[in-house]
Amino acid sequence: MTHVLTRDQARRIIVRAQLLDADRPGDVVEVAEQLGYIKIDPTATIAPCEDTVLFSRIGWSYEHGQLQKAAEIDRQLFEFDGAFRPISLLPLMLPGMRRWPQRESTRQWLEANSAFRADVLARLRAEGPLLTGDIPDTAQVSRPPDGWYGKNQVPIMLDFLTRQGEVAVVGRQGRHRRWDLAERVYPKDLPEYDEDAASRLLAERRLQAAGLTKPHWYWSGVAKDTGEAAVVEGSTVKYRVDPDALAALEDDGGGRVAFLNPYDSLLFDRRRLEELFEFTYVLEQFKPKAQRVYGYFAHPILLGDRFVGMLDAEVDRGKGVLRVNAVHEFLPFEPEEHDMVRAELLEMAEWLGVEFSQEQLG
Incomplete structure (x- = not known):
């Protein structure tokens, strides 16, 4: 009808x-x-x-x-x-977050910066929550400034890790985001759904x-x-x-x-x-x-x-x-x-x- x-x-x-x-x-x-x-x-x-x-x-x-x-x-x-x-939307978003990214160039950047990714996660695990400026840029491969991001690769990595469900924004200091591991920010008792x-x-x-x-x-x-x-x-x-x-x-x-x-x-x-x-x-x-x-x-x-x-x-x-x-x-x-x-x-x-x-x- x-x-x-x-x-x-x-x-x-x-x-x-x-x-x-x-x-x-x-x-x-x-x-x-x-x-x-x-x-x-x-x-x-x-x-x-x-x-x-x-x-x-x-x-x-x-x-x-x-x-x-x-x-x-x-x-x-x-x-x-x-x-x-x-927060009720998070369980519905997690399946898509786990298979992100779809774009080949993003996957290649993450693979080339595997050590940088590990550095960021280790820093957050040991010291988080942290502001972006508290995390050093140890990127092996840099993306050029594009109007959204500057030369510093840390904001890019943090955003990408957020899209993958590994990092989350825990709060803000003024307009600046404070980051931590997602496992310490998101609830632990969320329902599970398959992708469909x-x-x-x-x-x-x-x-x-x-x-x-x-x-x-x-x-x-x-x-x-x-x-x-x-x-x-x-x-x-x-x-x-x-x-x-x-x-x-x-x-x-x-x-x-x-x-x-x-x-x-x-x-x-x-x-x-x-x-x-x-x-x-x-x-x-x-x-x-x-x-x-x-x-x-x-x-x-x-x-x-x-x-x-x-x-x-x-x-x-x-x-x-x-x-x-x-x-x-x-x-x-x-x-x-x-x-x-x-x-x-x-x-x-x-x-x-x-x-x-x-x-x-x-």
């Missing part, structure tokens, strides 16, 4: 799956369990990505210490590949986070037989829908305003944004200033299940204010919409611990 959805229904399913509806989640772990990951990025015109992602879901009661506690003390989250993930079962369950979790998506091994991580088939009126795209999200459509409590960090998971699938939300999103961070339309790191404004504008704002810590450079309205706001955006800005300023002058919005 193929479900036929209206565009409104499709958007509502997606927004609710991303915890951006009126019913806010209660804590950091609940957000991570539903979304599957919380992206880490230091760009902080307003606040770092991981914090704005959580504020946009939980609201003013969220504090950064809650994320740190969940990851570093309670071990309910773990850091992997630039994101915090719920892990792959199937992981695809189901990814569909749960998406709500509705096209199956694709990379873009969505959802298989062609995950969930149930669906089409959206006016579109020829074949989607997969989370059956639980579909069943809960009538329980939808409505929408609200949310300012989305440019690296928010809802924005990842640009094609889906265009097809279902009629929103063409372009990150202008890396564009020359003269070519920017909305601003260096403008946050899309979601109102209910529609994108209504872009927020160009930044925190001036020196003056203790949230400065709004512009609110770009795709269509002129109705008075009620204007009030809702204003109220969310006031709540954001309170969360940030800075002032916000309502006169900035006219």
Whole structure:
């Protein structure tokens, strides 16, 4: 059976799956369990990505210490590949981690640096947890700088060992990661899955986070037989829908305003944004200033299940204010919409611990 959805229904399913509806989640772990990951990025015109992602879901009661506690003390989250993930996903990821890497050039680099690999593991075993800078670079073969990594080979080796499940991030000192052996960081009583079962369950979790998506091994991580088939009126795209999200459509409590960090998971699938939300999103961070339309790191404004504008704002810590450079309205706001955006800005300023002058919005 193929479900036929209206565009409104499709958007509502997606927004609710991303915890951006009126019913806010209660804590950091609940957000991570539903979304599957919380992206880490230091760009902080307003606040770092991981914090704005959580504020946009939980609201003013969220504090950064809650994320740190969940990851570093309670071990309910773990850091992997630039994101915090719920520990419940680790058993599903381990089979893939054990057969990593697939790329021949990476295998060759690891084989050529077997002594370097042993040095890093021995250093961590004897002295860990350690910062990257505490570990000497004894690489036999170096990879050239590529924009992500510099000349130091230690960050490369640590990232590769993390992908293999041998090393893990135990915490952070500021923005710097502290490393240890995975066996001393990850829980010891995790369930075991074979590759097929892990792959199937992981695809189901990814569909749960998406709500509705096209199956694709990379873009969505959802298989062609995950969930149930669906089409959206006016579109020829074949989607997969989370059956639980579909069943809960009538329980939808409505929408609200949310300012989305440019690296928010809802924005990842640009094609889906265009097809279902009629929103063409372009990150202008890396564009020359003269070519920017909305601003260096403008946050899309979601109102209910529609994108209504872009927020160009930044925190001036020196003056203790949230400065709004512009609110770009795709269509002129109705008075009620204007009030809702204003109220969310006031709540954001309170969360940030800075002032916000309502006169900035006219």
